[in-house]
Amino acid sequence: MKDFVFNVDTKIIFGENQLSELGKEIKKYGKKVLLCYGGGSIKKNGIYDDITGELKKDGIEYVELSGIEPNPRVDSAREGLKIARENKVDFILAVGGGSVVDLAKLISGAYYLDVDPWQVVLDSSKIEKALPIGVVLTIAATGTEMDPFSVITNLETKEKLSFASDLVLPVFSFMNPKYTFTVPEKHTVAGVCDIMSHTMENYFSLGDGCYFQNKLSEGLLKTCIKYGPILKKDPKNYEARANIMWASTWAINGLLDSGKSTSWSVHPMEHELSAFFDITHGTGLAILTPRWLEHCLDEERQETIGNFARNVFDVKEEDDLKAAKEGIKKLYEFFENLGVPMSLRQVGIEEDKLKEMADLAVEHAGGKIKGFKTLYGEDVYQIYKASF
Amino acid sequence: MKDFVFNVDTKIIFGENQLSELGKEIKKYGKKVLLCYGGGSIKKNGIYDDITGELKKDGIEYVELSGIEPNPRVDSAREGLKIARENKVDFILAVGGGSVVDLAKLISGAYYLDVDPWQVVLDSSKIEKALPIGVVLTIAATGTEMDPFSVITNLETKEKLSFASDLVLPVFSFMNPKYTFTVPEKHTVAGVCDIMSHTMENYFSLGDGCYFQNKLSEGLLKTCIKYGPILKKDPKNYEARANIMWASTWAINGLLDSGKSTSWSVHPMEHELSAFFDITHGTGLAILTPRWLEHCLDEERQETIGNFARNVFDVKEEDDLKAAKEGIKKLYEFFENLGVPMSLRQVGIEEDKLKEMADLAVEHAGGKIKGFKTLYGEDVYQIYKASF
Numbered sequence: 049m050k051d052f053v054f055n056v057d058t059k060i061i062f063g064e065n066q067l068s069e070l071g072k073e074i075k076k077y078g079k080k081v082l083l084c085y086g087g088g089s090i091k092k093n094g095i096y097d098d099i100t101g102e103l104k105k106d107g108i109e110y111v112e113l114s115g116i117e118p119n120p121r122v123d124s125a126r127e128g129l130k131i132a133r134e135n136k137v138d139f140i141l142a143v144g145g146g147s148v149v150d151l152a153k154l155i156s157g158a159y160y161l162d163v164d165p166w167q168v169v170l171d172s173s174k175i176e177k178a179l180p181i182g183v184v185l186t187i188a189a190t191g192t193e194m195d196p197f198s199v200i201t202n203l204e205t206k207e208k209l210s211f212a213s214d215l216v217l218p219v220f221s222f223m224n225p226k227y228t229f230t231v232p233e234k235h236t237v238a239g240v241c242d243i244m245s246h247t248m249e250n251y252f253s254l255g256d257g258c259y260f261q262n263k264l265s266e267g268l269l270k271t272c273i274k275y276g277p278i279l280k281k282d283p284k285n286y287e288a289r290a291n292i293m294w295a296s297t298w299a300i301n302g303l304l305d306s307g308k309s310t311s312w313s314v315h316p317m318e319h320e321l322s323a324f325f326d327i328t329h330g331t332g333l334a335i336l337t338p339r340w341l342e343h344c345l346d347e348e349r350q351e352t353i354g355n356f357a358r359n360v361f362d363v364k365e366e367d368d369l370k371a372a373k374e375g376i377k378k379l380y381e382f383f384e385n386l387g388v389p390m391s392l393r394q395v396g397i398e399e400d401k402l403k404e405m406a407d408l409a410v411e412h413a414g415g416k417i418k419g420f421k422t423l424y425g426e427d428v429y430q431i432y433k434a435s436f
Numbered sequence: 437m438k439d440f441v442f443n444v445d446t447k448i449i450f451g452e453n454q455l456s457e458l459g460k461e462i463k464k465y466g467k468k469v470l471l472c473y474g475g476g477s478i479k480k481n482g483i484y485d486d487i488t489g490e491l492k493k494d495g496i497e498y499v500e501l502s503g504i505e506p507n508p509r510v511d512s513a514r515e516g517l518k519i520a521r522e523n524k525v526d527f528i529l530a531v532g533g534g535s536v537v538d539l540a541k542l543i544s545g546a547y548y549l550d551v552d553p554w555q556v557v558l559d560s561s562k563i564e565k566a567l568p569i570g571v572v573l574t575i576a577a578t579g580t581e582m583d584p585f586s587v588i589t590n591l592e593t594k595e596k597l598s599f600a601s602d603l604v605l606p607v608f609s610f611m612n613p614k615y616t617f618t619v620p621e622k623h624t625v626a627g628v629c630d631i632m633s634h635t636m637e638n639y640f641s642l643g644d645g646c647y648f649q650n651k652l653s654e655g656l657l658k659t660c661i662k663y664g665p666i667l668k669k670d671p672k673n674y675e676a677r678a679n680i681m682w683a684s685t686w687a688i689n690g691l692l693d694s695g696k697s698t699s700w701s702v703h704p705m706e707h708e709l710s711a712f713f714d715i716t717h718g719t720g721l722a723i724l725t726p727r728w729l730e731h732c733l734d735e736e737r738q739e740t741i742g743n744f745a746r747n748v749f750d751v752k753e754e755d756d757l758k759a760a761k762e763g764i765k766k767l768y769e770f771f772e773n774l775g776v777p778m779s780l781r782q783v784g785i786e787e788d789k790l791k792e793m794a795d796l797a798v799e800h801a802g803g804k805i806k807g808f809k810t811l812y813g814e815d816v817y818q819i820y821k822a823s824f
Binding site: 049050051052053054055057059060061062063064065066225257258259260261263264266267268270271274275286287290291294295298303306307 | 437438439440441442443445447448449450451452453454613645646647648649651652654655656658659662663674675678679682683686691694695
């Protein structure tokens with residue numbers, strides 16, 4: 049186990065009867081809010097009214113940035129910064145999922161800087177001060193509600209890049225499982241895939257002595273395997289929504305990879321796909337992950353993948369290689385049964401772009417993807433082809 | 437899953453090469469430190485020199501409160517408060533395990549109040565302001581390094597009572613697994629028992645829909661089951677010390693019982709034993725837990741205990757009652773093989789005090805212990821007798 053620091057101090061306010069605390073929490077930090085949200089679903093399902101009602105009740109002024117898109121774009125951050133600066137806001141309230149919160153993080157980090165926000169994505173060490181952010185989460189997926197990460201897309205440069213800064217960590221997150229009842233099936237499923245991917249990116253490593261963290265990861269994966277299918281049938285199942293929502297937070301907030309040094313593999317590969325073709329992130333991850341594991345499967349890694357199969361999918365096979373193969377198959381089938389389109393072709397990726405995307409994936413990772421198994425351009429290309 | 441708030445913002449600085457950050461962390465909060473420690477083992481194993489060296493390096497003044505005993509006593513808090521006030525300290529650095537940190541928490545909470553510290557234990561809502569505390573942990577057991585709880589003994593009144601206040605939560609905790617290399621076998625084992633007990637107190641509940649939390653608990657218990665026996669044979673095994681140490685923090689910091697409403701059962705029963713006879717807390721917990729589970733085992737609870745047996749001890753039995761019985765047996769044997777004296781008689785408890793202690797245990801819990809199964813005085817007496 050490597051040395052590490054764990055310091056994630058977002059206050060989580062979880063449950064169905066908590067929103068009346070919103071004004072009180074905001075007032076600890078500010079009194080004029082930039083309210084960020086997406087395409088307007090929160091107006092249909094009543095969440096917008098709930099929140100603006102609370103703000104009005106507590107006499108908190110707000111201005112709005114709406115229309116933040118999936119795979120949020122740097123253009124929206126430019127627009128948000130303009131509104132925030134013109135109105136001298138002192139707090140950002142992000143109401144939505146990963147896209148809205150990630151975009152809010154960029155506005156937060158760029159607010160006090162005199163540079164284009166894309167420069168902040170490229171070099172987040174510029175951030176020395178940030179606007180405080182609070183979150184009302186409406187979809188369980190990215191874990192952004194309790195982590196310092198943000199992923200932003202630049203369609204002009206065809207780049208989808210992440211940045212991190214402890215200064216943009218949300219100060220609080222309200223997590224009401226009922227607010228996820230109306231998430232469409234496709235995005236519920238993609239969220240489950242995203243959560244599982246974060247967990248597996250943290251989990252797959254070679255002999256780092258982090259047994260405790262890996263046992264937690266296995267428990268988190270089992271939670272997704274139990275409740276994912278339930279949500280498909282019964283999207284208003286509170287227990288299922290609550291378990292998936294709480295699991296999503298812990299998949300990526302630093303606990304599961306505390307003491308580990310493995311870099312992520314599947315996310316860098318997926319980011320190219322959605323930067324080029326704007327596909328749903330979780331779907332891309334689910335398509336790639338089983339193919340990535342197959343590509344990694346060798347004598348050195350078969351025990352790790354075999355244990356994954358036994359501990360997560362209850363595979364009984366004692367032979368590591370056979371167990372590993374069965375586990376990968378079960379993972380594929382799990383995603384397929386959830387209704388994920390399990391090939392790149394089905395989600396509109398064009399075959400003649402695979403090589404270019406593979407080369408860019410490793411270029412953005414600094415020449416190679418150093419994860420569970422080091423991947424070069426050719427490896428990524430093979431994984432894309434196997435996923436096509 | 438019930439509504440809850442999770443807000444545990446202790447900064448964890450974990451590993452073997454982190455202590456050079458100590459001065460920097462302290463200076464965020466103060467410049468004159470009350471250094472609290474126990475019976476002097478930190479002088480033998482070099483930890484005292486490490487720490488005072490860091491304080492001197494960074495020009496931080498300190499005064500000392502030494503000799504804090506296991507099952508720390510309110511008298512030591514009185515002494516510490518006198519030293520702290522006379523020297524106008526602005527920070528408390530607790531170097532030790534649960535006893536030292538818990539005592540430091542009482543000094544912290546009582547510092548600004550004009551009442552005897554026992555009054556603070558009896559009513560911690562009095563605390564409105566507290567001295568900040570930092571921790572250098574030297575034993576993995578109580579989880580006090582990242583929680584708001586403290587347990588204090590009053591030998592005059594024969595009471596061992598806990599209090600909680602978010603204001604006494606440590607602001608940072610340095611956790612170096614090597615600092616636990618010299619913990620004697622008896623206390624290493626008692627620590628593992630304590631960690632497992634916290635986890636099981638959180639775990640055993642009826643149908644609360646907290647599957648995710650319970651899966652994490654099972655992973656934490658498996659970590660103890662894997663590394664407890666390794667530490668017995670090889671106390672300087674870094675991986676084992678690190679896993680146990682990190683697990684100890686998460687057994688009780690609020691994650692495993694987030695969304696749960698079950699009260700603890702075994703701790704209130706054990707607190708009477710160590711208030712009367714000053715026995716080792718973890719040992720008392722290990723003796724009582726299997727007998728408590730046997731006492732709870734009925735038609736309503738056999739599935740929960742059966743799942744525990746299957747998921748934690750890999751019991752293959754499909755019948756719940758049989759599985760539950762086998763799981764309880766395996767838990768008993770696990771403690772016994774670790775070298776825990778598995779009867780109250782062996783640790784010096786007197787049989788003729790059982791009834792009095794049982795009555796007081798429920799009295800301190802408000803007339804009954806409302807946990808996995810509600811326990812009245814007669815229940816506690818039966819569990820004590822079965823443990824004798």
